[in-house]
Amino acid sequence: MDRSVAVEISKDENGVSQVVLRSPRGASARISLHGGQVRSWKNERGEELLFTSSKAIFKPPAAVRGGIPICFPQFGNRGSLEQHGFARNRMWVVDENPPPLQSTDHSSGNAFIDLLRKSSDDDMKSWPHRYELRLRVILSVDGYLTLISRIRNVNCKPFSFSFAYHTYFSVSDIRQEIHLNDSEVRVEGLETLDYLDNLCNRERFTEQGDALTFESEVDRVYLSSSDAVAVFDHEKKRTFVIRKEGLPDVVVWNPWEKKSKAIADFGDDEYKHMLCVDAAAIEKPITLKPGEEWTGRVDLSVTASLY
Numbered sequence: 001m002d003r004s005v006a007v008e009i010s011k012d013e014n015g016v017s018q019v020v021l022r023s024p025r026g027a028s029a030r031i032s033l034h035g036g037q038v039r040s041w042k043n044e045r046g047e048e049l050l051f052t053s054s055k056a057i058f059k060p061p062a063a064v065r066g067g068i069p070i071c072f073p074q075f076g077n078r079g080s081l082e083q084h085g086f087a088r089n090r091m092w093v094v095d096e097n098p099p100p101l102q103s104t105d106h107s108s109g110n111a112f113i114d115l116l117r118k119s120s121d122d123d124m125k126s127w128p129h130r131y132e133l134r135l136r137v138i139l140s141v142d143g144y145l146t147l148i149s150r151i152r153n154v155n156c157k158p159f160s161f162s163f164a165y166h167t168y169f170s171v172s173d174i175r176q177e178i179h180l181n182d183s184e185v186r187v188e189g190l191e192t193l194d195y196l197d198n199l200c201n202r203e204r205f206t207e208q209g210d211a212l213t214f215e216s217e218v219d220r221v222y223l224s225s226s227d228a229v230a231v232f233d234h235e236k237k238r239t240f241v242i243r244k245e246g247l248p249d250v251v252v253w254n255p256w257e258k259k260s261k262a263i264a265d266f267g268d269d270e271y272k273h274m275l276c277v278d279a280a281a282i283e284k285p286i287t288l289k290p291g292e293e294w295t296g297r298v299d300l301s302v303t304a305s306l307y
């Protein structure tokens with residue numbers, strides 16, 4: 001594929017560069033250099049697959065409420081840094097000459113872009129470590145989205161970090177109570193796992209249900225999950241499949257009614273139409289010695305449901 005056709009670089013309304021990837025069949029993904037954040041992922045019919053709040057603030061430095069913000073080097077408030085770390089609030093650059101990635105074959109016509117964030121003096125004030133964070137975003141011919149992050153320690157001492165692809169999926173209506181007979185939105189692949197409940201001081205519980213359905217606020221970190229998790233959306237007749245490598249944990253978050261009202265850049269009723277399911281490394285932070293590199297990969301696919 002002629003890469004120049006599949007990848008466009010332009011500026012958004014705030015003058016921030018953004019990259020649009022297009023598949024030959026009409027799917028697209030838009031990535032902003034603000035936060036290295038995937039802002040949009042559309043299928044071949046032009047339907048948006050990621051949620052973005054109608055109250056999202058697009059002016060840097062705040063992260064945009066929606067899409068796929070990158071949480072690094074901290075997840076949530078589990079540390080002394082700002083919530084979810086600083087990577088999502090910083091400017092990234094296009095990496096014109098990234099080191100080769102062994103695992104991925106792009107010869108089949110996938111569109112992709114490489115972004116880079118290097119530690120700045122600002123970062124060093126709160127987190128005194130030199131790092132390079134590379135992100136490759138790939139849109140396959142089928143319209144599937146792959147994000148591969150590589151973090152390298154370019155320091156002379158070890159450091160540890162947490163990481164998450166904080167993925168806001170767009171769903172029809174998450175509320176179980178309005179669906180009498182069926183779970184319109186449910187998550188499978190987390191059955192029997194232990195999780196840390198952020199709503200109960202991170203206490204550890206074991207998932208009992210066959211599938212996760214939703215009737216109130218959820219804020220959990222599922223531990224050591226299998227490498228595939230699925231989000232079924234009955235009404236939209238589609239299923240997201242999240243496959244991951246190097247990312248043992250899965251965050252599931254929905255703020256529900258009361259919390260939504262307390263989030264300034266989030267509409268009061270928008271909780272009904274979003275669900276965050278994040279591939280992440282949280283419980284056991286990753287430690288890198290000088291010169292070492294870590295890779296965390298997520299593959300997001302969406303299929304039409306068969307029911």
Ligand SMILES: O=P(O)(O)OC[C@H]1O[C@@H](O)[C@H](O)[C@@H](O)[C@@H]1O
Pocket residue numbers: 076083084166198219220251253276
């Ligand atoms: O408002 P933020 O910083 O984007 O975070 C949103 C949520 O992100 C989730 O991943 C966390 O588990 C929640 O605790 C948090 O409230």
